[in-house]
Amino acid sequence: MRLRRIFGSLWQWIAVGVIYLAVMFFGHLPDHLILFPTTAPIDANGAVRKMLPFQNGQLEVWTAKSHRAQEKGGADIYVLRFYGNADRADRWVAAEAEEWNDRAVEVWGVNYPGFGRSTGPARLSRIGPAALAAFDELKRQAGGRPIVLFGASIGATAALHVAAQRPVTGLILHNPPPLCQMILRQFGWWNLWLLAGPMALQIPRDLDSISNAKAIHAPAIFLLAEKDEMVPPPFHRLVVDAYAGEKRVISLRGAYHNDPIEGAGLADFYHALDWLLAKTNSPAGL
Numbered sequence: 042m043r044l045r046r047i048f049g050s051l052w053q054w055i056a057v058g059v060i061y062l063a064v065m066f067f068g069h070l071p072d073h074l075i076l077f078p079t080t081a082p083i084d085a086n087g088a089v090r091k092m093l094p095f096q097n098g099q100l101e102v103w104t105a106k107s108h109r110a111q112e113k114g115g116a117d118i119y120v121l122r123f124y125g126n127a128d129r130a131d132r133w134v135a136a137e138a139e140e141w142n143d144r145a146v147e148v149w150g151v152n153y154p155g156f157g158r159s160t161g162p163a164r165l166s167r168i169g170p171a172a173l174a175a176f177d178e179l180k181r182q183a184g185g186r187p188i189v190l191f192g193a194s195i196g197a198t199a200a201l202h203v204a205a206q207r208p209v210t211g212l213i214l215h216n217p218p219p220l221c222q223m224i225l226r227q228f229g230w231w232n233l234w235l236l237a238g239p240m241a242l243q244i245p246r247d248l249d250s251i252s253n254a255k256a257i258h259a260p261a262i263f264l265l266a267e268k269d270e271m272v273p274p275p276f277h278r279l280v281v282d283a284y285a286g287e288k289r290v291i292s293l294r295g296a297y298h299n300d301p302i303e304g305a306g307l308a309d310f311y312h313a314l315d316w317l318l319a320k321t322n323s324p325a326g327l
Contacts, residue, residue: 098160123196
C-alpha cells in the first residue's frame with residue numbers, strides 16, 4: 042500500500058511536469074504575456090493604407106506625407122516607423138509626418154501581424170519578418186532616397202533587427218527593451234526562473250536587441266525616458282552600450298515610458314536629428 046502511494050505521487054509529479062513543459066514551450070506564453078493586439082477601427086486622419094503581401098496573408102502599413110513633401114511632389118526622406126505594444130500605426134502616422142522640422146518626409150507606419158487589419162495571429166516570431174517585408178517594399182519605392190528607422194519600445198527591437206540585416210541611413214530608438222535580459226533579471230527572481238527561463242528561451246533570436254545592436258554601424262539617436270516604469274533605464278543602457286555605430290543619447294528628464302517627447306527633450310531631439318540627417322548623401326540636399 043505504501044509503495045502504491047509512492048508510485049501514485051510520482052506519477053502525479055510526472056503529470057505536473059509534463060503539463061508544465063507543455064504550457065511553457067507549446068502554449069505561446071511570451072506572445073500572450075507580451076503582445077496586446079487590437080483590431081478595432083481607428084480614425085487615421087487622412088493617412089493612406091497599404092496592404093502588403095506577407096506570409097499567406099497581408100501586412101497593414103499606413104503612410105502619410107508632410108505638407109512640405111506634398112508641395113514638392115515627393116519626399117526627400119522616408120521614415121519606417123515601428124510602434125510600441127498595444128499601439129497602432131493608424132493612430133499616429135498622419136500627425137508624425139509633420140514632426141520633422143518642415144522637412145519633406147514620408148512616414149510608413151507598420152501594424153504588426155494581428156494588429157489592425159494585418160493578418161494574424163499576433164506572434165513575436167512574426168515581428169522580425171514583417172519588419173523586413175515592410176522595409177523591402179519601402180526601399181523598392183524610395184528610389185535610393187534615405188530611409189530612417191524609428192522604433193519605440195518593442196518597436197525598437199523590430200528596428201534593430203532590420204538595421205542588422207539591411208543598409209539604413211540611421212535609427213531613432215525610443216526606450217529600447219532587451220527582452221531576454223528583462224525577463225530574466227527583472228521577473229525571474231520571484232518565480233525562481235521556472236517561468237522566466239522558458240519564456241526567455243522563446244524570445245526569437247531576431248529580436249535580440251543586444252546582438253543586433255552589436256552588428257549595426259549606422260548612426261543612431263537614443264531617446265531614453267528618465268523614469269521609465271516599463272523598461273527601467275538600466276535596461277536601456279544595455280542596448281546603448283552594445284550599439285556599435287555612432288550614437289547620440291538624449292535623456293528625457295522626468296519622462297515615463299509613454300510620455301510624449303516635449304520641452305527640452307524635443308529641442309535636443311531636433312538638434313540630434315540635424316546631426317543624423319547630415320550624414321546622408323541624399324541628392325536632394327538635406
